[in-house]
Amino acid sequence: MLEDLKQEVYEANMKLPALGLVSFTWGNVSGIDRDKGLFVIKPSGVSYDELKPEDMVVVDLNGKVVEGNMNPSSDTPTHTYLYNHFPNVGGIVHTHSPWAVSFAAAKMDVPAMNTTHADTFYGDIPAADALSQSEIEEDYEGNTGKTIVKTFNERHIDYEAVPAALVSQHGPFAWGPTPDKAVYNAKVLEVVAEEDYHTMSLTHNNSDLPQYLLDKHYYRKHGANAYYGQDNAQSKNHADRA
């Protein structure tokens, strides 16, 4: 069942340690088959060096396990919520990558301060509100998805143009058209969080990118007029080119 997607999700999971985004088992990637309404996700607590494609768990959009011998990631309800509310998302990743966590703990956005950021994120990466006590106690993982979606709605952020968020006090989630692209976005977030930290230490002057530079870099790589990479008509699928 969904063997190709399992392989794809497996490979995206294996990129997390390779890209330095996880220690131990602190991360998970999922990918969805929108036609079938099913997604595939890493099992909970399995170490990356033991992980196999067939370990991936198949889950429906109500969060019910449809196939698999193992428990899915404990963050499965967050993935479910995001797939239900971000209809064009094809893959989701959660990590505890340290620079993103540092900003999340400070409850601060990762601001758009350089073109590395603008190449992938069309604006600041928001820090969603921390969950209240009742939100945590009632449905922690589901409400983790909810605070992200609420933040994007309230701040009028396009989730396709800014494909990541921090959850305050917790850490980053990223997404994209595919699981691989979601992992790519998670890495970019980690890189620009580190760069922003250092820029903010170097100067107290305003370092926010002007809108026209954000426009230029983002649309060099995305949309109908993109001219970066080898395959401009499909540039959205190839934003990891340079």
Added chain:
Amino acid sequence: MLEDLKQEVYEANMKLPALGLVSFTWGNVSGIDRDKGLFVIKPSGVSYDELKPEDMVVVDLNGKVVEGNMNPSSDTPTHTYLYNHFPNVGGIVHTHSPWAVSFAAAKMDVPAMNTTHADTFYGDIPAADALSQSEIEEDYEGNTGKTIVKTFNERHIDYEAVPAALVSQHGPFAWGPTPDKAVYNAKVLEVVAEEDYHTMSLTHNNSDLPQYLLDKHYYRKHGANAYYGQDNAQSKNHADRA
């Protein structure tokens, strides 16, 4: 004698360089057989690429060497003290990992500021008092254990729920139900110390986790109601799953 435990302690020691927790030989792991009242510890000053399982030294709970041709770690009296006063501890590790040392030198706790912390430590990781001149001169390594235990008692911290401490001016000790789990906890300490440092630089606002979030993340992974990993009934032995 205790061949399985020697192998287990050897493997836990070998994780220290693999996890980036030690330079040269600056660390040691031990593990205890509570039934026999004996623990096994790395020999002093042997480099990790020469270390062999049979080099491990067997010590009793009076700190006397029972078996082994080599000198045990010079920190053996600290391990002895901790095993005697923390009865549910199965393994202990000491390192000079740099972020933990930086906090220890500043005589500062590593505060609970994010869920990476709460997944493993149910509260701040305390900086035990530095030793006085007479404590150092009389019994340095034994009193190093004593200041840790005293800090946990005075501050009413549960050593099983917060399985690590800093010794001010010196560095970190961590422990757990097994040697492997102790090393895991030492790595988490290092990761969250780095994250806290950056969070504290980003903001002067209070970034302490609220109690209910600490509860949520800690008890997702620990205790009777844990639901993280593949083996919830035994989740305490599997907290390194994600």
Added chain:
Amino acid sequence: MLEDLKQEVYEANMKLPALGLVSFTWGNVSGIDRDKGLFVIKPSGVSYDELKPEDMVVVDLNGKVVEGNMNPSSDTPTHTYLYNHFPNVGGIVHTHSPWAVSFAAAKMDVPAMNTTHADTFYGDIPAADALSQSEIEEDYEGNTGKTIVKTFNERHIDYEAVPAALVSQHGPFAWGPTPDKAVYNAKVLEVVAEEDYHTMSLTHNNSDLPQYLLDKHYYRKHGANAYYGQDNAQSKNHADRA
């Protein structure tokens, strides 16, 4: 066509991930044959582990592709501009290396504060002005080259003695007599940016190098009186010796 130069440019590109200067495909190196008036550059958006020497694209000094099946780097007009205005440059590199980007986002020069800097750069590495909206919209990549050249002219900086620049809000460009030397200079920039950041955090005292120390270290390695390395008469081609 230009097979030796393609190989040379290919090898210089492959040093970028090896030296930790790029994530994903975020960088490009070119090299020029001045006699033919043609340069060779990495194709746009091709990942380093798939890159082959024959993928390199040949471009003339009007920025027109002369040979190659792939699109050249989207930064090709910047390279073209720099080759046209810096006549002794033989190779150019652009990266998004994180320390240099952090300074670029802060719109700050990387000041000459230590001899590691002076061994390669005869003075501060300037942050060129950010582009205006009209400069971005009219000819972004060309004007990126223009702001660098303008900065060197206005500040009377010798581009051969200070072979790198930051473009504010964007990132670093470096150059040299060969593609390999350009990559070397890009790495030195990254190293000294990190060192300067930490020096500037340690002290608010003036840490600028005095002119006589800049003279000493720069001319130990460069020019007619150089005495560093094995081949002093050609020391300019061997500044990567120590």
Added chain:
Amino acid sequence: MLEDLKQEVYEANMKLPALGLVSFTWGNVSGIDRDKGLFVIKPSGVSYDELKPEDMVVVDLNGKVVEGNMNPSSDTPTHTYLYNHFPNVGGIVHTHSPWAVSFAAAKMDVPAMNTTHADTFYGDIPAADALSQSEIEEDYEGNTGKTIVKTFNERHIDYEAVPAALVSQHGPFAWGPTPDKAVYNAKVLEVVAEEDYHTMSLTHNNSDLPQYLLDKHYYRKHGANAYYGQDNAQSKNHADRA
């Protein structure tokens, strides 16, 4: 001639990149045969992956090359000066390791703030005065050795107990009874410089070690009463044990 020493010096040089202390060729190690009054040093500007034991250059205590086809390190006069004035030194190393360089540029000592420091250095690692213009122009490398020795004399620091120094605006030199031990000391300096930086950012309180803790840790590993390692009577040769 001195084949064993060449091998030893070669191996110590090769540890510099392995320990992350050098980029490119920015470092050199030497070792001395005190009976013959000759030392062996890395040739200038040769990259580590091409270096061979037989490339090492033999130099006498007047700084004259006695054997070897290559130019010795351009820092040879500094090594010569130090061997002449620090009579118990058996090996010397110079690097541009980045944390030590950051302190050197700030003209700041690396203070003794933790036991990692005290295990190897019996007190602060001094920043020697920067050279004056005339000192630089007359005999740069020789006077680099001179400012180190002058600092140790004026501040009454025992060069055997504090086996490293920073040269302000430049970088670190370290030494020891053997070339290998000198490299070990250079690594410890880099580690504690990083830790001190972070400790100094965490707190403005005094974090200097008290004398009695410095005594305890230093003499655990050094001198007649050392009890660290497997070979206490010779503990001075085995300080790299833990």
